[in-house]
Amino acid sequence: MGNGGVMVVRGARVIDPYRQIDSRDEDVWIADGHIVSPAQAVSPSVVVNASHLWLVPRLIDMHVHFREPGQTWKETIATGSRAAAHGGIVAVAAMPNTEPVVDTPELVEWVQHRGQAVGLVRVLPLGAITVGSRGEELADLYRMHQAGAVGFSDDGNPVSSAAMMRAALSYARTLPAAVINHAQERSLSEGGVVHEGRCAHRLGLAGMPEVAESSMVWRDVLLAGLTGGRLHEAHLSTMASVEAIGYAKQHHYRVTAEVTPHHLLLNEEVLLQWGYDPVTKVNPPIRPEATRQALLKAVQSGLIDVLASDHAPHHDDDKAKPYPEAPFGISGLETIVAALMTALVQPGCMSPLEAFGLMTTGPDRVLGLGFPGLRAGALADLTLIDPQKVWTVDPDRFYSLGHNTPLAGMQLRGQALATMVGGQWTMQEGEVLDAGLFAVS
Numbered sequence: 001m002g003n004g005g006v007m008v009v010r011g012a013r014v015i016d017p018y019r020q021i022d023s024r025d026e027d028v029w030i031a032d033g034h035i036v037s038p039a040q041a042v043s044p045s046v047v048v049n050a051s052h053l054w055l056v057p058r059l060i061d062m063h064v065h066f067r068e069p070g071q072t073w074k075e076t077i078a079t080g081s082r083a084a085a086h087g088g089i090v091a092v093a094a095m096p097n098t099e100p101v102v103d104t105p106e107l108v109e110w111v112q113h114r115g116q117a118v119g120l121v122r123v124l125p126l127g128a129i130t131v132g133s134r135g136e137e138l139a140d141l142y143r144m145h146q147a148g149a150v151g152f153s154d155d156g157n158p159v160s161s162a163a164m165m166r167a168a169l170s171y172a173r174t175l176p177a178a179v180i181n182h183a184q185e186r187s188l189s190e191g192g193v194v195h196e197g198r199c200a201h202r203l204g205l206a207g208m209p210e211v212a213e214s215s216m217v218w219r220d221v222l223l224a225g226l227t228g229g230r231l232h233e234a235h236l237s238t239m240a241s242v243e244a245i246g247y248a249k250q251h252h253y254r255v256t257a258e259v260t261p262h263h264l265l266l267n268e269e270v271l272l273q274w275g276y277d278p279v280t281k282v283n284p285p286i287r288p289e290a291t292r293q294a295l296l297k298a299v300q301s302g303l304i305d306v307l308a309s310d311h312a313p314h315h316d317d318d319k320a321k322p323y324p325e326a327p328f329g330i331s332g333l334e335t336i337v338a339a340l341m342t343a344l345v346q347p348g349c350m351s352p353l354e355a356f357g358l359m360t361t362g363p364d365r366v367l368g369l370g371f372p373g374l375r376a377g378a379l380a381d382l383t384l385i386d387p388q389k390v391w392t393v394d395p396d397r398f399y400s401l402g403h404n405t406p407l408a409g410m411q412l413r414g415q416a417l418a419t420m421v422g423g424q425w426t427m428q429e430g431e432v433l434d435a436g437l438f439a440v441s
């Protein structure tokens with residue numbers, strides 16, 4: 001769309017959790033990268049007929065690993081951005097466990113600028129909690145926040161020291177920004193590669209018990225209560241973790257929580273299906289069916305704020321190693337929208353408005369972004385979704401450099417058809433368009 005051009009998207013079902021609107025009779029007018037009111041835009045130069053499609057504003061995946069700087073054979077900000085656009089995602093929060101770790105304002109700015117130069121998705125940098133994510137010394141949270149960090153995490157590593165977590169929560173409270181923890185008590189999980197249970201025993205693989213996660217989630221929740229700091233727990237995967245979040249919310253602590261699509265769609269039986277293929281190796285591990293059901297119930301009850309992919313791509317060679325040595329992590333950006341539709345919307349577990357809240361208002365609040373939804377003046381960030389499309393996950397068609405996912409071969413219902421960032425199409429009909437620079441604000 002050229003300068004001064006006006007576009008109207010007609011006929012879509014507009015599902016806007018930012019405004020709490022689910023409407024079939026709202027046209028979306030776009031000019032100069034922004035939403036405009038129909039009164040401001042008299043004659044459109046482009047008309048997009050989107051009947052039978054859903055239109056959702058600014059989808060955010062707040063937990064992705066783009067591996068750059070440092071591990072560009074696994075993924076880059078460019079390839080990760082393409083994967084995001086392909087998946088229908090408009091904004092991502094990039095985890096700082098790169099090489100070097102993003103623990104200075106200069107590196108925060110570097111990630112942000114690289115994201116803008118690629119220009120396909122809004123790349124929001126997260127800064128490390130501790131220097132080098134080593135858990136020993138608090139990083140300069142204030143200056144990273146000033147430079148644009150939208151939160152802090154040592155993800156990949158848990159914050160093992162309770163005193164360090166207390167300090168981080170106290171400090172981040174003044175900014176304000178959330179401290180995001182990968183909760184795992186290492187003395188309990190060390191050496192484990194899968195969930196400690198029946199399937200681990202069958203395969204003779206070392207297990208990680210659920211209490212390795214939940215004991216630290218409880219610790220974090222109590223520290224959030226003590227400090228008044230903002231805590232966000234990444235990728236929850238146990239019932240006792242969920243109960244800790246319930247406790248926190250009952251006591252009005254500033255605590256939010258996230259789950260991943262793979263923990264909602266799969267149970268540990270998937271290990272028997274794939275055998276010793278490390279395509280199922282994720283951290284935290286895939287849990288038993290009873291836990292999966294409990295997580296679904298927690299999401300349904302509104303206890304969980306965010307659905308995030310934990311997109312953690314690896315090179316095929318790394319994932320070809322024997323199970324115990326292969327790295328943890330799978331590619332999730334290109335399946336998360338369909339997974340949300342398949343796990344939550346299609347079975348009637350949640351309304352579309354509630355379900356998409358997990359990828360819009362939920363992460364928006366955790367990261368403090370304040371996107372207003374599709375009202376006049378807002379950036380034209382949106383995704384068109386075909387809710388009826390049934391498709392089979394084929395990692396060979398991923399834009400990500402990582403092709404590992406245990407969802408491979410699975411049938412999902414619902415697919416992102418087009419992605420728009422700041423008025424520019426970044427993907428249409430599954431094809432990523434290199435849009436170039438756009439204004440990030």
Ligand SMILES: [Zn+2]
Binds near residue numbers: 155156182234235284
């Ligand atoms: Zn993690």
